[in-house]
Amino acid sequence: PKGVQVPHRAIVRLVINNGFADFNSQDRVAFASNPAFDASTLEVWAPLLNGGAVVVIEQDQVLSRQALREALLSQGVTVLWLTAGLFHQFADDLLPALRQLRYLMVGGDVLDPAVIARVLRDGAPQHLLNGYGPTEATTFSTTHEITQVGEGSIPIGKPIGNARCYVLDARQQLLPVGAVGELYIAGDGVALGYLGQPELTAERFLADPFNGGTMYRSGDLVCWQADGTLRYLGRADQQIKLRGFRIELGEIEARLGECPGVRDTAVVVREDEPGDKRLVAYFTGNAPAIAELHERLQGQLPDYMLPAAYMQLDELPLTANGKLDRRALPAPGREAVVSRAFEAPQGEIESALAAIWVEVLKVEQVGRHDHFFELGGHSLLAVSLIERMRKAGLNADVRVLFAQPTLAALAAAVGSGREVEVPVNRVPVDATQITPAMLSLIELDPASIERIVATVPGGAANVQEIYPLAPL
Structure with missing residues (x-):
């Protein structure tokens, strides 16, 4: 003190x-x-x-x-x-x-x-x-x-x-x-x-x-x-910035407090798993089910401000001076995480996707109607998910995930032709010279290419084509 x-x-x-x-x-x-x-x-x-x-x-x-x-x-x-x-x-x-x-x-x-x-x-x-x-x-x-x-x-x-x-x-x-x-x-x-x-x-x-x-x-x-x-x-010194978005926790608390039956509210950013920050909402009162609370907030807040978990408490913990004791707020259990009525994945693609989601989202199980972002997914995890899907032979891109965020919808999109095929990188890793044939987005003659490569430290070995990264 x-x-x-x-x-x-x-x-x-x-x-x-x-x-x-x-x-x-x-x-x-x-x-x-x-x-x-x-x-x-x-x-x-x-x-x-x-x-x-x-x-x-x-x-x-x-x-x-x-x-x-x-x-x-x-x-x-x-x-x-x-x-x-x-x-x-x-x-x-x-x-x-x-x-x-x-x-x-x-x-x-x-x-x-x-x-x-x-x-x-x-x-x-x-x-x-x-x-x-x-x-x-x-x-x-x-x-x-x-x-x-x-x-x-x-x-x-x-x-x-x-x-x-x-x-x-x-x-x-x-x-x-x-x-x-x-x-x-x-x-x-x-x-x-x-x-x-x-x-x-x-x-x-x-x-x-x-x-x-x-x-x-x-x-x-x-x-x-x-x-x-x-x-x-x-x-x-404690700015709330989550996944690149600046978030005002008080605004989330205010919207949650307007829900029928909710009495006291607190919203915090928790990092119970290293590198996995999530918004967790705490409330007291006789509120409706978590799914109803979440659905109500969906109509009032952008996706990045929606809590990933909701915990109902008898009372919010206070310090000796009567202030909210945020450190005493308990970690949310599985039952606090937003989820939908469970229905087991169907078919080979849904089952493979569910296994990847469990690993990426660090949850116990994933049903075919579960929503990637409601389970705590965000843009950084989305990139990780797409990369793991590709390693498993499931072609997709982030845009498909955002458009089809439930397991069943994403599985239906995979292999349907709606996903983006990743083009082959024409510039080999050990390239010693860049030729016009290696460039898919622009037409340059050899002399122009040489002038550009001359400005790059390390020369051709440090030149790659950006187009294959575009689907991310």
Whole structure:
């Protein structure tokens, strides 16, 4: 753990003239966080520096829906801070208590629009805020008051009072609206550094070249939106990039959360087998069968954003601070993998293909109606599959696989004339001279060929024809 040196001015600016909440002497603020968690600075000092009351809630009450609801109601709490993880799991049970709040502040992770929408509809407090900020910038750096749920993720808002936010590129230059960059935070909330760690302090706390003072490098990816709010897009050091596609897990979670019966959601990229990264969705509630969930998402998300497995849990695991504990999410079993009603492969080609699919996809069995990409296949595995098919004497190409992704359909396409025949490479591996007859895509005279070959290191031995690779 890193000890963050927070000066008094940072706490004062958090709870007085902060631009997002007008705390007063009538407020009763719940002290429900772990004292070691930075949210406790707001829970303790917002009431004490404004003449209000601190309502201490025991840890065992915080972790019980009913006990927390009763404590909030009986103690007349008016200000409450909850981590996103705790909020998502407890919101429906806390609705009577949420209605009496002046301020409900939620944050620490990406908010689920579906849960927010239910609270706004059935238990809206006077003010519902999405609060964002690292400990190094003292609890909140930006806030966004949520009055309705629109398309996409919920913004993290605008800088609070006496805070400045910069969206910078890799050269630490300012970026325009819509461009994704790293968030740097400046102003009175920035801490002095890490206790006893000067090297780490120098790495993360930098001179502010725009307004003087110090700015903190958050490591979070954001972009400015046209309305002046910031949109959170994930961690810069943990960008979710799968098979060449940049993926926003929050968007998948939001779509999954909209499915009937789904309560809480989490989507992660798992690599349980080295080199085999897959999207795995976790959810709670009384949801329909996995196949129905997957079919619903197919109509809302591109193929590369569809989870390969779905796991239903009684509760999502949380850390001691109430945040989602992604490391504690279990590995999916065979029953969690998207599959269709099993029917054994028929015929020699289907059986041969099924054996190859089992090997490439690392699954226990493949039925004739199973879908290559639903079983976890992707473009890189598709190339591997086609190569193994060719070695087994089954001619096909990637385009056929994309057009006929089920085992039975692909088997029917193999040998039907719909596959592409790989042309013979006319340039032998040990060629010492390239002749016009070796070129199938272009006509060149010997003199032109010699001029081109002369520019290639190693000469003719390092020249190959690209056309035979085209079917991939």
